[in-house]
Amino acid sequence: MNKLNRNIPGMKKLVYLAIALFMIGVVSSSFSIISEKKDNYTLMPKDSIGSAKAFMSVYKVLMSARCMNCHPSGESPLQGDDNHIHTMNVKRGVDGKGVYSARCSNCHQPENTAGLHMPPGNPKWGIPPANMRMVFQGRTPRQLALQLLDPKQNGGRTKAQLIDHMAKDDLVGWAWHPGDGRTLPPMTRSAFVSQVRLWISKGAYAPGEKAK
């Protein structure tokens, strides 16, 4: 009995220690969940050369027809591997979904229509809206990198949201399932997203003025 009484202060210490360790565990694990949600990339040591090199791979994809055709410099989307102006000269409209009786979804269905030269489709088919034009066409690598990083020009996205957009957005993903007869971007989506992540992880550097 006496022995037991003598051990009570020690027991209390052990209990307090266990509670403290438990609390630290809970708090730190909840932080790590928040951190994963907020930052879907790991910060690496800054590397301007490696970062800009990764962006050059990203740039090749963004300037491929499947991506650039819906990020035109003018008010009409583009078509084909030669990036010609969309037949019927359809217009962007305020919301990027066309105008009047020439709305995108009037022809573009929620999915690709089968067959060569048939309208491709996606539930969100459209181009960027008039107040956030997100132009790719004609941008140099440096211009496009800076534009993508600027929330005022990228749809208000943080770097983590930019990665999410590239990795998960269904309409972006259409580029890799473009329907019959359309060429694919120059790398797989997962390879593309890896390069986007590398670009940002290494410091999100824009390539130099002369990079092509």
Added chain:
Amino acid sequence: MITISVNGQPHEVDADPNMPLLWAIRDILGLTGTKYGCGAAQCGACTIHLNGEAVRSCVTKLGRASGQQIVTIEGLSAHNNHPLQLAWNELDVPQCGYCQSGQLMSAAVLLRENSNPTDQDIDDAMSGNICRCGTYQRIRAAIHKAAQLQREMVKI
């Protein structure tokens, strides 16, 4: 069985949901005012209204129209007296007439959204409707005329 509402009437259609809506409208419901032109959403002859939008029925699957409101040229007005139909008659717009129901359905969306369209507005709205007879000038004039008629009707 797919339920669609066409010109205010509900219809039960026993057909593959992947079938073009145009097939159901013409071959099952017998509403042949809507025309088949290209089958690839390139010409506009098959334009109908799906929930008020000028949709190309040749590439729209029947399943997309399930439970939705469809209006065809037969339902554009109760007595063929939509301002566009009156203007079309007055200016004798059609030549062969094949594309005209699609032209009218597209123009109706334009006029609903813009009561006083400019030539540019008309071009932007109507460039997806092709006319092999080349009646474009009369179409444009008739849309201006219909816009005027529509504004006068509103005043009355």
